[in-house]
Amino acid sequence: MSNGKALMVVGQKRFVQTMRKAGADLKELKEVNRKAANVALPAVQALTTRGKTGRLAKSVRVGATQKAGIIRAGRKAVPYAGVINYGWPARHIKGRQFVNDGVAQSESRWQPLYKEFIDKTMSQIKGA
Secondary structure (H helix, E strand, C coil), X not given: CCEEEEECCCCHHHHHHHHHHCCCCHHHHHHHXXXXXXXXXXXXXXXXXXXXXXXXXXXXXXXXXXXXXXXXXXXXXXXXXXXXXXXXXXXXXXXXXXXXXXXXXXXXXXXXHHHHHHHHHHHHHHHC
């Protein structure tokens, strides 16, 4: 099972719609999302629990869509990633929120990528 935490700009859905209407290249937005996730990745990796094998830490990786950058933890061989991150109250397992916290802690480093994309898009509109 692969669990991911998306890098979300507040109002992400509206942001994507607005950028589309403004003529933004959504393929370029996907790349910005990937870059933002890569910027957040080291913070997430630093907070990832390291057990005896280190498999959870090795499973943390980046993905992206036109709507969000995504940091995933877990694979078929690491099905417990979601439980470690989010917890399992019925089993009295408290979530460590390593993905969520890493994304939040690195926000000041990945947020400028979105500002740059918005500024570039807006300058293209003004220049047209």
